[in-house]
Amino acid sequence: MNISFKTTTLVLFGVLSLGAGSCSKFLEPLPQNSLSPSQVFADEAGATAALIGTYGALTSTSYLGVTYPAFADLAADNLSWTGTYPTWSQVKNHAILADNVDITNTWAAIYAVINSANNVIALTPGIASIPDSHKAQLVAEAQFLRAIAYFDLTRFWGDVPLVLTPTTGPGAALNVSTVPKAQVYDQIKLDLTAAETALPDVNVGRGTKWAAKALKARLALYRGQWQEASDLADQIIASGKFQLMPSYRSVFTTENSVESIWEVQFEATGNKSYEAFYMVPGSNGGRNEASPTGSGSTLPAAYEPGDTRKAATISDGTFLIGGAPAPAGVQIKYYQPSGEDNFRYIRYAEVLLTGAEAKAQLANTTGALTLLNQVRTRAGLAPSVATGTALLDAIAQERRVELALEGHRWFDLVRTGKAQQVLGITDPNRLLFPVPQRETQNNPNIKQNPGY
Numbered sequence: 001m002n003i004s005f006k007t008t009t010l011v012l013f014g015v016l017s018l019g020a021g022s023c024s025k026f027l028e029p030l031p032q033n034s035l036s037p038s039q040v041f042a043d044e045a046g047a048t049a050a051l052i053g054t055y056g057a058l059t060s061t062s063y064l065g066v067t068y069p070a071f072a073d074l075a076a077d078n079l080s081w082t083g084t085y086p087t088w089s090q091v092k093n094h095a096i097l098a099d100n101v102d103i104t105n106t107w108a109a110i111y112a113v114i115n116s117a118n119n120v121i122a123l124t125p126g127i128a129s130i131p132d133s134h135k136a137q138l139v140a141e142a143q144f145l146r147a148i149a150y151f152d153l154t155r156f157w158g159d160v161p162l163v164l165t166p167t168t169g170p171g172a173a174l175n176v177s178t179v180p181k182a183q184v185y186d187q188i189k190l191d192l193t194a195a196e197t198a199l200p201d202v203n204v205g206r207g208t209k210w211a212a213k214a215l216k217a218r219l220a221l222y223r224g225q226w227q228e229a230s231d232l233a234d235q236i237i238a239s240g241k242f243q244l245m246p247s248y249r250s251v252f253t254t255e256n257s258v259e260s261i262w263e264v265q266f267e268a269t270g271n272k273s274y275e276a277f278y279m280v281p282g283s284n285g286g287r288n289e290a291s292p293t294g295s296g297s298t299l300p301a302a303y304e305p306g307d308t309r310k311a312a313t314i315s316d317g318t319f320l321i322g323g324a325p326a327p328a329g330v331q332i333k334y335y336q337p338s339g340e341d342n343f344r345y346i347r348y349a350e351v352l353l354t355g356a357e358a359k360a361q362l363a364n365t366t367g368a369l370t371l372l373n374q375v376r377t378r379a380g381l382a383p384s385v386a387t388g389t390a391l392l393d394a395i396a397q398e399r400r401v402e403l404a405l406e407g408h409r410w411f412d413l414v415r416t417g418k419a420q421q422v423l424g425i426t427d428p429n430r431l432l433f434p435v436p437q438r439e440t441q442n443n444p445n446i447k448q449n450p451g452y
Helices: 020-027 044-058 067-074 086-092 101-126 132-157 181-198 209-223 226-238 248-253 275-279 308-313 348-361 365-378 388-402 409-415 419-423 437-442
Strands: 260-264 343-347
Touching: 044 101, 044 132, 067 086, 067 101, 067 132, 067 275, 067 409, 086 101, 101 132, 101 437, 132 181, 132 209, 181 209, 209 226, 209 260, 209 343, 209 348, 209 409, 226 348, 226 365, 248 308, 248 343, 260 348, 308 388, 343 348, 348 365, 348 388, 365 388, 388 409, 409 419
Parallel strands: none
Antiparallel strands: 260 343
């Protein structure tokens, strides 16, 4: 690992939940390893540690440690539910209850990242001992992380509360209101644009200007802002700083590779990833809660003959996990039940497909095919010659198999308006997750999503 979060993660005095019901937590003594913001933001070391703690908050089991990306494939057609957790069954069957504990915890974990980032953004500028250039970078990294968290909130929940200042205690300030998704998108773009100017080109495991630009491209794609998405993808491609790895499998056996624009860092002790644990069987050291094969997944059939990505994603029975062969049909992108698999949040291949989709929407068929076929060629497939609607379908298909089990499929189906047809969802309200019941009960200003 190039960066360790486990030794520097700090607990700041704040709330994980926006509901007033969490105020009772303030009546409990602070944990002995927690610090007040004034104690943390006393000098450069404290502010830096607080920022690293924000990165560490991303690794929560309820966020990027497993739940968030897993649910984005489980709610779609890339994973079957093969375990025992009823909360996961609800996600698979699009019958999520508002008191689903995993959904509640994911919401809280994402807002924990936001509150930690808000502390860094608000309090770092006041530390006189920090050189201005480093101060600007610390704030920029926190803006980058806040943008990620808010983008991920909108993808599952749509309209959400927008909180831009630290929450440090109980009171009326906790009763924030839900705002339209478009307003949250505007703030995400503001954060990423501001962050770009102060982020470095290279910063392994942490935010860079290219990661901010790539996330802006993803945001533009979700908003249907095709020219902006195309231009941003072109800028990243023209930088020459990234390239496809020679083989698809090497993307997941090589951490922080030339294809990786930004990875969330995990390790066997401290900030562990539970992706492998939840998606491999007991014989390989896991609990087999979800699988890319079975009645709830059509992923195996989605690969064209000769696509090298299939054998690099789904075991053929020979791949070793935990010292034992993984049975045929088991996912192998996450192959370390010990918890060391980094999460590839933004890859160069995604940027190529973002550019391809945006150019196809702009009727730039040649440009779209050029980018699309780079991805196909790496996978051992013949170049596509599709045009028009067929080209958009080809790009959607490529996104599915290229980014499988990386937490994109549900969101791609929803944003392109295909989720109901592909997944057989009759109630359009099920395209959003329910806001946790705890939040709506404790705060009258937080709106529940329709149908829940």
